[in-house]
Amino acid sequence: MHGIKKIRLASITLIFSMLIAIIPAQVSAQETSKIHVYIQQELQQWDPSPFIKDGSTMVPMRALFEKLGFLVTWDADKQTAKAVRGGLSISLSINRGTAMVNETVYYLDVTPSLENGSTFIPLRFVSEAAGADVAWNESNRSVQVQFETDPQKRIHRLIDNVTHSGSFIQAAMSITSGDGIKNNGIIVKEITMDASGATAKVKFTADITVSKAVKNDRGVTISPVESVVYEITCDVYKDAFDQWLLQTEPSKMNYVLREKKPFMNTQ
Known part of the structure; x- marks a missing residue:
């Protein structure tokens, strides 16, 4: 025993x-x-916790919007969230691949989703739409969300965002008569502030590769045919929340062709 x-x-x-x-x-x-999210160097303690989906950091919707100072409404029938902060409005819908920032349409790399009863949204897209810079640190799996205070840099961020929007792509396709375009980069050339410092005129160039539908013995293919550089001007303004917003939508911007040449494939 x-x-x-x-x-x-x-x-x-x-x-x-x-x-x-x-x-x-x-x-x-x-x-x-675990994903660590810092907003203005403050570690966020969110429940439910952020996670990675298709390479994007997903965070709880209401927690992020409210931390950034937005008022949020939820349409249960359309499964759509609308967040408003001053003159800035951001709308996202569950499993929809597009979002609206004021009147500008954006394509999303990853769609908002419902996870165990909570709505999750892409951190980078929302933060950048709100005017922040976002940086990912792989070594400690952290995300830093920082708001720039310099007006010139904030306007640069706004223009960079806009030129990657679906609305800008559609406008560029219309201007170039292309069936597809690739935005190779933009350069902000000039920002002219008015006396009050509340509005500005922005002049920038966009380097674009234009593709068109080409018929051949295999059917129809979309192939690059030319490279163009447009000089574009638009107006921006600062609202009561000190955020810079687009006043001229992409379809109404002034486009002037500065360079045009046949597409050369360097590969």
Whole structure:
């Protein structure tokens, strides 16, 4: 009997030791996979927690919008969230690949989703639409969301966002008569502030590769045919929340062709 007790005691001790060894490993793995979100260097403690989806950091919708100072309304029938801060409005819908920032349409890399009853939205898209810079640190799996205070840099951020929007792509396709375009980059050439500092005229160039539908013996293919550079001007303004917003929508901007040449494939 004493031998049996010793065996049982040894078995229990072994199992307990194994559990002690496993638990720290599990906790460590959970900590390693956790996403840390900092807004203006303040660590956010959100429940439910952020996660990665298709390479994008997804965060709880209401927590992010309210932290950024937005008022949020939710349309349950359309499963659409609308967040408003001064003159800025952002609308996103569950499983829809486009979003609206005021009157400008944007294509999303990852769609908002419902996870265990909570709505999650892409952190980078919303933060950049709100005028912030977003940086990912792979070594500690953290995201830094920072708001620039310099007006010139904030206007640069706004123009960069707009030229990657679906509305700008559609406007560029219309101007170039292309069936597809590739935005190779923009350069802000001039920002002219008015005396009040509340409005500005922006002049920038956009380097665009234009593709067109070409018929051949295999059917129709979309192929690049030319490269163009347009000089574009638009107006922006600053609202009561000190955020710079687009006053001229992409379809109404002034486009002047500065350069045009046949597409040369360097590959």
